[in-house]
């Protein structure tokens with residue numbers, strides 16, 4: 001059994017204030033995260049204030065794309081992008097054409113947009129279908145049903161809920177025991193009470209990776225790369 005537990009750093013894509021077309025700060029954060037040994041970079045494009053130069057930004061990031069997840073999270077799923085599904089679909093179309101490691105697409109978008117679903121298939125781009133609940137952790141059966149519905153679009157699915165109790169963290173970790181082995185599931189809960197599940201989803205669960213931050217947390221309860229690495233080292237020394 002491999003004890004290398006993969007980490008994905010969530011990095012906000014922001015343009016530099018002084019040189020409007022560059023991403024110098026973003027690129028140095030990506031380099032810093034990779035130097036710390038993270039496996040995957042999540043580029044959070046919803047942190048951009050303007051999308052006028054998106055093609056140029058995608059050109060800059062192209063050298064990293066084999067390790068990148070491109071995400072544009074809408075406000076109603078905890079992101080910064082306006083809830084305009086048409087504009088978001090246009091941006092996601094560009095992401096799909098660029099073929100990064102994954103394009104993160106919300107279940108709520110892909111299940112309502114046949115042309116995005118068709119494009120994903122035609123372009124043969126890997127997608128991570130995601131779903132977030134910022135209020136609570138639904139019932140176990142509902143979570144299982146949600147995972148099942150999401151796998152229609154990709155074998156890589158992510159469900160992120162909010163833990164109100166420690167039991168919510170345990171509940172979400174239990175999902176790993178109840179799904180088909182061909183499903184690559186990332187499931188954990190946000191919030192202080194969800195930290196347990198963020199850490200354990202790659203240990204007692206089979207999550208292909210878990211998320212961490214470089215600098216400020218991008219979601220409630222998100223630990224830093226250094227914290228995650230230190231915890232993983234402790235597991236390694238015990239061969240867990």
Ligand SMILES: O=C1C[C@@](O)(C(=O)O)C[C@@H](O)[C@@H]1O
Nearest residue numbers: 010071160190211218219222
């Ligand atoms: O879906 C997720 C997980 C996340 O929300 C977290 O809780 O760490 C962080 C997001 O950037 C990412 O897209």
